[in-house]
Amino acid sequence: MAHDHDHADHDHDHSHPASELSPMDLRVRALESVLVEKGYVDPAALDALIETYETKVGPHNGARAVARAWVDPAFRARLLADATPALREIGIGGRGGEHMVVVANTPEEHNLVVCTLCSCYPWPVLGLPPVWYKSPPYRSRAVIEPRAVLAEFGVTLPADQRIRVWDSTAELRYMVLPMRPAGTDGLDEAALAALVTRDAMIGTGLARTPERNT
Numbered sequence: 001m002a003h004d005h006d007h008a009d010h011d012h013d014h015s016h017p018a019s020e021l022s023p024m025d026l027r028v029r030a031l032e033s034v035l036v037e038k039g040y041v042d043p044a045a046l047d048a049l050i051e052t053y054e055t056k057v058g059p060h061n062g063a064r065a066v067a068r069a070w071v072d073p074a075f076r077a078r079l080l081a082d083a084t085p086a087l088r089e090i091g092i093g094g095r096g097g098e099h100m101v102v103v104a105n106t107p108e109e110h111n112l113v114v115c116t117l118c119s120c121y122p123w124p125v126l127g128l129p130p131v132w133y134k135s136p137p138y139r140s141r142a143v144i145e146p147r148a149v150l151a152e153f154g155v156t157l158p159a160d161q162r163i164r165v166w167d168s169t170a171e172l173r174y175m176v177l178p179m180r181p182a183g184t185d186g187l188d189e190a191a192l193a194a195l196v197t198r199d200a201m202i203g204t205g206l207a208r209t210p211e212r213n214t
């Protein structure tokens with residue numbers, strides 16, 4: 001994503017004039033120029049790719065799948081049994097989602113997703129990963145002390161609710177199916193989807209309750 005990388009994993013010297021590009025920006029631009037010059041990439045194709053990840057692909061897709069699972073027990077069963085074809089049923093799939101696994105939170109067990117090796121993330125359902133997901137502290141601490149990490153995200157789970165940590169890889173990527181919040185019986189699928197945050201599907205958050213959502 002030549003135009004959409006983040007700045008968090010290197011030191012950004014804010015004393016530079018605003019027009020000056022960071023070393024990472026310069027490297028990305030130089031690389032893009034060389035690839036375009038040599039005819040390896042088409043700038044229009046790059047723009048289309050970036051546009052896709054900025055507007056079409058994002059957590060609203062995963063939220064749609066979660067809301068469907070909450071209202072349709074048969075879909076929920078298919079989603080948990082074999083997520084990839086179930087997601088395809090509702091038009092979700094593609095690069096980074098070839099082998100999806102959906103894990104459901106229960107009162108007994110909370111699920112948390114990490115990629116300890118790098119930053120593997122289910123793009124078709126969640127879009128681009130947040131900066132913290134790629135950070136070394138999250139990647140190591142999610143495994144070592146998940147309860148403390150969750151507390152920092154403002155999530156305090158009952159002491160008797162187990163936390164299960166799933167390590168995403170390039171081959172297999174996980175998404176959490178959060179529990180349906182109380183007080184949502186009258187809500188339709190679209191209203192339910194609006195309660196499902198990105199973090200709830202990573203496991204660093206919970207689905208919002210209707211009160212907190214307004």
Ligand code: FE
Pocket residue numbers: 115116117118119120121168169170
């Ligand atoms: Fe990774």
